[in-house]
Amino acid sequence: TQLLEQSPQFLSIQEGENLTVYCNSSSVFSSLQWYRQEPGEGPVLLVTVVTGGEVKKLKRLTFQFGDARKDSSLHITAAQPGDTGLYLCAGAVDSGGGADGLTFGKGTHLIIQP
Amino acid sequence: DTAVSQTPKYLVTQMGNDKSIKCEQNLGHDTMYWYKQDSKKFLKIMFSYNNKELIINETVPNRFSPKSPDKAHLNLHINSLELGDSAVYFCASSQLGVRQPQHFGDGTRLSIL
Structure with a gap:
């Protein structure tokens, strides 16, 4: 059974700050998706x-897949209140x-305070 | 147009009852899934179907019986509902392939009294 450890579980920061969410596993995934x-x-x-x-950018969001395809990260630059939400990483084997x-x-509950 | 639609959105029922949740997708996908999201927002795969055939059954109690009458529909019937079945159930669909994005419905919130 594959497990994905996502951290942090909760994050509350001020508008304009940067943040990173991590997703780690001991298993190798064929793909890693962020929702x-x-x-x-x-x-x-x-x-x-x-x-x-692999690194992909979506406006202020940068996603990275680890070299060994066991981990991934989501980095948000200059967070906005509209970024508030639950972020989920998901792996496919x-x-x-x-x-x-x-x-x-298990998801990251992100709150961006104005 | 809603891509993946589930009904009902809310379902409140007594322990021991039998209930069904319906799911339809209009994306032309071959693969459909059921996921369960618990109170802590953890999503776990229950079943996957490809072209109406069961592919994955992730150790789900046999009180849960999915049924796919055609590629566009995957329904979930639950017998003898238990308190622990309270959760949000999500239907999803995708093209076949582990790199394909999955499209989720808005969920059915099941509450067992």
């Missing part, structure tokens, strides 16, 4: 990383069927 979930809604995909060492489902971290 954002708003109250009363389902998770919405932010990015997928598939290659070890390819057992050959292509429909294994995702292993989720």
Whole structure:
């Protein structure tokens, strides 16, 4: 069973500050996805990383996949109140069927105070 | 147009009852999933189906029985509901492949009295 340790679980910072969320595992993943979930809604995909060492940017968000494909990070620059939400990392392992489902971290509740 | 829709959004029922949650996707995806999110927001895969066939059953009690009448639908029937079944259940769909993004419905909040 693959586990994803996500940290921190809770983070409250001031507008304009930078932050990093970490997702670590002892397992190798075929891909690592980051989702954002708003109250009363389902998770919405932010990015997928598939290659070890890959870095992807989405405006002020930077996502990195570790070289060994066991860990990932999400860095937000100059956080805005609109960034407030639950951030989830999710890993996928390819057992050959292509429909294994995702292993989720426990999430990071992020609050950006104006 | 809603891509992945679940009904009902809320379900409140007594312990011991049987209930069903329906899910439909209009994205043309072959693969559909059920996830359970607990009170601490932890999401865990329950089932995955590809082209109406069960692929993954993650040690879910057999009181839970998914059924896929066609590729666009994956319903979840739960027998003899227990207090521990209280959670938010999410349906999702994707193209086949572990790198494919999953599209989630808005969830069904199940509360057992």
